[in-house]
Amino acid sequence: MAIELIFNIIVGLCIAFYLFTAMQLPPTDNPIDLLGAGGFPIIIGILGLIVLAMITLKVIKEKHHIHIPMFDMKLPEGRMLVLNVIILAAYIALLDIIGFAISTALYLFVAAASIGYRKWGLLTVFSVVTSAVLVGVFGAVFYVPLPRGVDFLRELSYQVY
Amino acid sequence: MDIIIQSLVAVFNPMTFLLIVAGTLFGMICGALPGLSSSMAIILCLPFTYSMDPIAAIVLMVAVYVGGATGGSISAILLKTPGTPEAVATTFDGYPMAQNGRAGEALGLAVTASSFGTIFSAFVMLVASPALAVAALSFQSAEYFGLGLIGLCCITSIGAKNQMKAVLSVLLGLMISTIGLDNINGVERFAFEQPFLLNGINYISVMIGAFAIGEVYKNIEEYRHRDNSLRNDGKISMKLMPFREMVKMWDTFVKGSIIGTIIGIIPAAGGSIASLIAYGEASGSHKDEKPKFGEGNPRGVVAPESSNNACVGGSMVPTLVLGIPGSPVAAVIMAAFMIIGITPGPLLIREQPIMLNAIFLALIAAALLLFIGGRFVTSQFAHILKLPYPLLGTLIVALGLVGAYSLKNSMYDVIIMFIFGLVGYFFDKFKYSSAALILGLILGELIENSLRKQIIIGDGSAMGFVTRPVALVIIVVAILTFVWPMISKMMRKNKAPTV
Numbered sequence: 173m174a175i176e177l178i179f180n181i182i183v184g185l186c187i188a189f190y191l192f193t194a195m196q197l198p199p200t201d202n203p204i205d206l207l208g209a210g211g212f213p214i215i216i217g218i219l220g221l222i223v224l225a226m227i228t229l230k231v232i233k234e235k236h237h238i239h240i241p242m243f244d245m246k247l248p249e250g251r252m253l254v255l256n257v258i259i260l261a262a263y264i265a266l267l268d269i270i271g272f273a274i275s276t277a278l279y280l281f282v283a284a285a286s287i288g289y290r291k292w293g294l295l296t297v298f299s300v301v302t303s304a305v306l307v308g309v310f311g312a313v314f315y316v317p318l319p320r321g322v323d324f325l326r327e328l329s330y331q332v333y
Numbered sequence: 334m335d336i337i338i339q340s341l342v343a344v345f346n347p348m349t350f351l352l353i354v355a356g357t358l359f360g361m362i363c364g365a366l367p368g369l370s371s372s373m374a375i376i377l378c379l380p381f382t383y384s385m386d387p388i389a390a391i392v393l394m395v396a397v398y399v400g401g402a403t404g405g406s407i408s409a410i411l412l413k414t415p416g417t418p419e420a421v422a423t424t425f426d427g428y429p430m431a432q433n434g435r436a437g438e439a440l441g442l443a444v445t446a447s448s449f450g451t452i453f454s455a456f457v458m459l460v461a462s463p464a465l466a467v468a469a470l471s472f473q474s475a476e477y478f479g480l481g482l483i484g485l486c487c488i489t490s491i492g493a494k495n496q497m498k499a500v501l502s503v504l505l506g507l508m509i510s511t512i513g514l515d516n517i518n519g520v521e522r523f524a525f526e527q528p529f530l531l532n533g534i535n536y537i538s539v540m541i542g543a544f545a546i547g548e549v550y551k552n553i554e555e556y557r558h559r560d561n562s563l564r565n566d567g568k569i570s571m572k573l574m575p576f577r578e579m580v581k582m583w584d585t586f587v588k589g590s591i592i593g594t595i596i597g598i599i600p601a602a603g604g605s606i607a608s609l610i611a612y613g614e615a616s617g618s619h620k621d622e623k624p625k626f627g628e629g630n631p632r633g634v635v636a637p638e639s640s641n642n643a644c645v646g647g648s649m650v651p652t653l654v655l656g657i658p659g660s661p662v663a664a665v666i667m668a669a670f671m672i673i674g675i676t677p678g679p680l681l682i683r684e685q686p687i688m689l690n691a692i693f694l695a696l697i698a699a700a701l702l703l704f705i706g707g708r709f710v711t712s713q714f715a716h717i718l719k720l721p722y723p724l725l726g727t728l729i730v731a732l733g734l735v736g737a738y739s740l741k742n743s744m745y746d747v748i749i750m751f752i753f754g755l756v757g758y759f760f761d762k763f764k765y766s767s768a769a770l771i772l773g774l775i776l777g778e779l780i781e782n783s784l785r786k787q788i789i790i791g792d793g794s795a796m797g798f799v800t801r802p803v804a805l806v807i808i809v810v811a812i813l814t815f816v817w818p819m820i821s822k823m824m825r826k827n828k829a830p831t832v
Contacts, residue, residue, distance in 0.1 A: 187505075204793040207784070207788065213523075216511075222814075223500050223504060230497070238762060249555075253554050254552070257755070259702075279731065280727045284727045287723035301730065315377075317742050318735070
């Protein structure tokens with residue numbers, strides 16, 4: 173129950189901040205635009221807080237236990253999940269530095285290995301081929317300007333897409 | 334008669350027919366790949382059309398449109414990653430069907446419903462174009478507001494397990510939809526001087542995050558404890574349901590197609606809204622059916638798929654008759670008309686009757702070709718599902734990332750996808766509804782803008798919502814759709830004998 177209450181408090185704080193910001197929005201110059209820029213956000217913000225309060229009361233009353241493996245580092249699946257979130261964040265951060273092709277191949281290899289895949293040869297082929305296919309389809313065929321990386325990696329990418 | 338023969342010759346000559354086949358397949362492939370929408374597929378085809386005969390060019394684009402509207406359902410059903418915005422509602426029941434070992438059946442239903450919807454709207458387009466286009470133009474903000482409300486009523490079914498949390502999810506979606514420049518006054522809202530937030534948060538990146546990435550996190554967590562043998566052994570191919578089974582769902586096919594055609598005709602509404610409304614209608618009409626909506630009910634695939642494809646023919650009505658695009662994709666087709674040197678509008682049908690018939694025939698041909706194209710594309714796509722989960726999960730993430738990035742070629746959309754991946758994970762844990770969040774996000778702009786515009790049109794009065802008969806009917810239906818399940822639940826509770 174405690175973890176859901178914390179979640180509700182975080183959601184409540186977000187809605188309260190949203191509501192506070194909505195109330196700071198400038199009033200409209202147009203007298204017939206009764207709601208103005210802030211009217212609709214204020215209405216849904218207030219409704220959101222009311223519904224959240226009702227949900228929270230129910231949570232307190234029912235006292236359900238919710239287990240979130242992500243917060244339980246003693247469990248291997250919890251560690252695996254956190255590791256994967258970190259790997260994805262690193263993948264996104266690296267996209268603009270080493271480019272799409274290399275970062276995708278690296279991500280596919282490291283993330284699959286972190287989930288427990290151990291056929292290294294196959295994994296290497298999968299990572300390289302999938303990355304090449306994605307670059308080929310999206311970059312070369314459909315002209316999506318995928319992230320290119322910096323310096324010579326950038327120059328190199330222009331040879332492909 | 335001459336016109337009909339000329340149209341048949343124009344469309345069914347080998348070269349044009351080949352273009353229809355190629356266009357349908359290309360559209361399906363683009364639709365199935367997250368990040369490549371129907372409009373993008375048509376834009377990619379444009380350069381090839383410059384030197385074509387006008388009819389061949391338009392026929393090719395119509396075929397791509399039909400293929401694209403269907404292709405989105407393939408990845409929605411197999412990967413829980415809607416390939417196109419129109420396929421969002423298909424994930425609600427399509428993916429649970431696939432998880433229950435009925436992927437082939439879900440794909441077959443999606444293609445059948447798409448084909449039915451396309452043919453239905455093609456006939457409507459041919460027979461009633463001028464009258465319908467004029468009627469659609471009488472739609473004002475009050476009616477749009479009502480349509481938005483009807484769309485929101487889906488939450489009574491997709492949040493069936495916990496209505497309060499579904500309502501909060503929808504409200505959170507509505508809140509996110511207000512981020513960016515206010516469409517009426519141009520006021521900056523919740524952007525905190527960040528340029529990337531000025532255009533708002535794109536619901537595709539939210540959708541990829543909350544659905545696809547959230548699902549991958551969930552599967553990673555369960556991977557060690559799951560028996561994967563069944564998933565890897567089964568061969569997935571499109572299976573057509575027996576005719577008598579489909580006839581039992583005739584009302585969902587027809588209602589979905591009618592909703593799609595009407596929404597398609599209304600300028601700027603589009604397939605994603607049509608599919609949500611059709612889904613809401615189907616789930617409301619058959620709420621006691623097993624399996625429940627959201628848990629793999631076949632009608633949950635039929636309704637959105639028939640409606641989003643019916644939007645294709647529907648959206649061609651105002652495009653051809655009035656020169657006003659009925660959907661974002663129709664706007665691209667209209668631009669193509671201009672490039673080729675044809676001006677859509679009232680004179681088009683009178684001066685170029687073969688064009689309308691050719692588009693009608695192309696829609697029918699593309700709709701029938703969906704069965705062949707669907708079989709091919711799904712069989713190729715299904716190979717992906719045979720991968721062991723560590724490979725499949727990471728591939729979904731990489732595909733999702735490309736999908737989010739290619740929206741605006743921006744890393745911000747990728748970051749939003751990442752954030753909403755975590756939101757989707759926690760929503761699942763705390764029994765909130767990611768689908769309801771997306772619903773609020775998609776419909777938020779329509780609801781807020783039409784609400785405010787109607788008040789402005791009414792000179793500061795909200796009476797327009799009551800005095801306009803069509804708007805009033807739509808709003809009352811929306812309210813009843815939302816409230817009725819709760820009232821009937823209370824009535825059932827009261828009637829239940831006390832032990």
